[in-house]
Amino acid sequence: MTHSSDEPRGELELVQRLRERLRPPPRVAGPAAPAVAFGDDMASVSARHPGLLWTVDMLMDGVDFVSREHGWEAVGRKAMAVNLSDCAAMGVQPVAALCAVAIDERLSLRDAETLVVAAHEMGLRYGCPIVGGDTNSWKSPTVVSISIAAETPAGQRPVGRGGAQAGDRIWVSGPLGGSILGRHLRFEPLVELGLTLAREIVPHAMIDISDGLALDLWRVLDASGVGACLDAGALETAIHEDARRLEQRDGRPALEHALHDGEDFELVVAVRADTDAGLLRSLGLIPIGEIVAEGGLQLRGTDGRTSPVPIRGWEHFR
Amino acid sequence: MTHSSDEPRGELELVQRLRERLRPPPRVAGPAAPAVAFGDDMASVSARHPGLLWTVDMLMDGVDFVSREHGWEAVGRKAMAVNLSDCAAMGVQPVAALCAVAIDERLSLRDAETLVVAAHEMGLRYGCPIVGGDTNSWKSPTVVSISIAAETPAGQRPVGRGGAQAGDRIWVSGPLGGSILGRHLRFEPLVELGLTLAREIVPHAMIDISDGLALDLWRVLDASGVGACLDAGALETAIHEDARRLEQRDGRPALEHALHDGEDFELVVAVRADTDAGLLRSLGLIPIGEIVAEGGLQLRGTDGRTSPVPIRGWEHFR
Numbered sequence: 001m002t003h004s005s006d007e008p009r010g011e012l013e014l015v016q017r018l019r020e021r022l023r024p025p026p027r028v029a030g031p032a033a034p035a036v037a038f039g040d041d042m043a044s045v046s047a048r049h050p051g052l053l054w055t056v057d058m059l060m061d062g063v064d065f066v067s068r069e070h071g072w073e074a075v076g077r078k079a080m081a082v083n084l085s086d087c088a089a090m091g092v093q094p095v096a097a098l099c100a101v102a103i104d105e106r107l108s109l110r111d112a113e114t115l116v117v118a119a120h121e122m123g124l125r126y127g128c129p130i131v132g133g134d135t136n137s138w139k140s141p142t143v144v145s146i147s148i149a150a151e152t153p154a155g156q157r158p159v160g161r162g163g164a165q166a167g168d169r170i171w172v173s174g175p176l177g178g179s180i181l182g183r184h185l186r187f188e189p190l191v192e193l194g195l196t197l198a199r200e201i202v203p204h205a206m207i208d209i210s211d212g213l214a215l216d217l218w219r220v221l222d223a224s225g226v227g228a229c230l231d232a233g234a235l236e237t238a239i240h241e242d243a244r245r246l247e248q249r250d251g252r253p254a255l256e257h258a259l260h261d262g263e264d265f266e267l268v269v270a271v272r273a274d275t276d277a278g279l280l281r282s283l284g285l286i287p288i289g290e291i292v293a294e295g296g297l298q299l300r301g302t303d304g305r306t307s308p309v310p311i312r313g314w315e316h317f318r
Numbered sequence: 319m320t321h322s323s324d325e326p327r328g329e330l331e332l333v334q335r336l337r338e339r340l341r342p343p344p345r346v347a348g349p350a351a352p353a354v355a356f357g358d359d360m361a362s363v364s365a366r367h368p369g370l371l372w373t374v375d376m377l378m379d380g381v382d383f384v385s386r387e388h389g390w391e392a393v394g395r396k397a398m399a400v401n402l403s404d405c406a407a408m409g410v411q412p413v414a415a416l417c418a419v420a421i422d423e424r425l426s427l428r429d430a431e432t433l434v435v436a437a438h439e440m441g442l443r444y445g446c447p448i449v450g451g452d453t454n455s456w457k458s459p460t461v462v463s464i465s466i467a468a469e470t471p472a473g474q475r476p477v478g479r480g481g482a483q484a485g486d487r488i489w490v491s492g493p494l495g496g497s498i499l500g501r502h503l504r505f506e507p508l509v510e511l512g513l514t515l516a517r518e519i520v521p522h523a524m525i526d527i528s529d530g531l532a533l534d535l536w537r538v539l540d541a542s543g544v545g546a547c548l549d550a551g552a553l554e555t556a557i558h559e560d561a562r563r564l565e566q567r568d569g570r571p572a573l574e575h576a577l578h579d580g581e582d583f584e585l586v587v588a589v590r591a592d593t594d595a596g597l598l599r600s601l602g603l604i605p606i607g608e609i610v611a612e613g614g615l616q617l618r619g620t621d622g623r624t625s626p627v628p629i630r631g632w633e634h635f636r
Binding site for chain 2: 021042057063096109131134135138
């Protein structure tokens with residue numbers, strides 16, 4: 001692939017350019033506009049339905065799943081779960097989904113049915129049935145795209161990415177890294193936890209880790225106009241045993257897996273410094289650092305010295 | 319592909335099986351349920367937002383478009399237009415869209431940007447900006463999936479497929495057949511006409527022709543539990559010049575192209591027999607037959623004899 005000088009490079013730059021070119025029209029940007037910025041985990045449907053959000057995720061065979069290994073039930077389950085995780089990240093209640101598929105024509109229609117029904121059943125467990133869709137077949141690997149709609153609970157606001165403030169504490173909902181060993185297929189989306197956090201804690205910012213802690217936290221920093229300093233000692237307690245197992249295999253430090261592996265689907269929140277730490281701990285959250293005024297994403301080592309964390313993780317078009 | 323005895327055959331059967339297995343939960347099926355049946359052009363989002371509908375369409379390179387021939391602007395335009403046509407078919411006002419893409423990684427990111435921006439600009443012309451999405455790349459042909467949300471105008475109801483009654487007259491919004499010669503890329507979705515028909519005529523049933531008059535009208539008959547008799551003489555006036563040009567090339571009668579070619583994106587309506595024909599004609603509609611109690615889809619020839627119309631058209635998984 002060749003690049004001309006003004007061609008976007010990588011998914012982050014493409015999304016940035018689209019954000020600029022897809023300006024919301026005045027009626028959406030007006031005073032009735034809801035508190036969700038373009039490019040967040042979910043978007044507002046319409047100013048007439050301010051509490052209603054929606055989002056879409058597309059999964060491709062050979063990229064997000066390997067159908068021969070994982071089977072169609074796991075694929076359908078994951079296709080729904082990644083969307084439910086976006087709802088968790090906004091602190092909203094999923095209510096309905098649409099499912100579009102392009103099925104490799106070499107597959108049986110039973111496989112297509114298994115995929116869609118598995119997605120539907122996963123959704124139903126969280127109050128989110130599939131209510132419509134589009135079924136197609138073609139000569140290429142299978143693609144599944146699920147759109148999901150969610151309601152903001154009465155009296156609450158969706159929790160976006162853009163509200164983190166210097167001095168906030170950063171917490172993560174569970175240990176990270178090594179999800180490729182299987183958790184990326186089996187994870188339970190943290191819908192209930194997201195709703196609880198939005199109601200009880202009212203975080204300044206929240207995101208789910210789909211592309212890795214470093215990259216997803218960077219998205220929060222970028223949207224909020226702040227920096228962050230993670231604490232290596234604290235992060236040690238937030239390393240998943242899968243990350244340590246992966247270190248045994250590939251020699252890459254478990255801490256790096258925790259920072260950069262994608263598809264943990266844990267929640268990262270930025271909360272006021274005076275938030276009840278006991279309550280956060282009782283919800284299973286682990287403190288990992290703090291929001292600072294600037295300086296990007298830094299890691300403070302156990303020796304007290306800070307160093308920049310490279311912003312990498314899963315990014316398309318790289 | 320091998321079929322076991324209880325395996326669904328073809329897209330119609332798959333959709334029928336999914337309709338049975340994806341039963342809406344009681345809260346949606348309850349008294350607050352809106353007037354849209356599962357499997358219609360659009361679905362209700364939630365009982366809390368009865369006038370809000372949504373739908374999704376997925377387009378694949380090499381199936382729904384040929385990117386090398388058509389270019390990415392035409393692809394983006396079409397991806398949005400087919401969704402807008404679904405809104406037209408329900409008589410509702412599109413308000414926002416989500417766009418998910420999996421781009422062939424051999425393409426430039428500029429192409430991806432062109433596609434999404436073209437879809438956005440097409441949507442904006444009908445009041446329907448892209449408000450979010452998901453961008454991906456992979457080693458296979460490009461897939462684009464657009465979800466669209468639409469509002470039912472105050473005091474009106476969405477026009478579904480299931481309300482046609484024996485004695486209704488069938489009208490079509492324009493001449494049919496041969497769209498493959500170029501109209502399938504350049505068509506203007508009939509959003510305004512759909513809204514006008516819903517408001518002024520209140521059709522018993524309406525659908526847009528995406529897979530061919532015969533197949534899409536059959537969907538109306540199937541959902542309504544009725545039959546239809548088309549008038550060959552009347553249909554002669556509803557044959558597009560492209561269908562006649564195609565007859566010159568492939569020798570297949572232009573009438574067959576009008577009956578079975580996909581992607582006309584005209585509207586077909588079933589209206590009460592006493593509907594003001596002058597009003598319908600002033601809107602450009604052409605009468606083509608009537609709804610009857612039973613007997614599937616029949617064609618009455620100019621000799622007065624009727625014969626069954628084969629239900630075929632574009633169907634995936636065939």
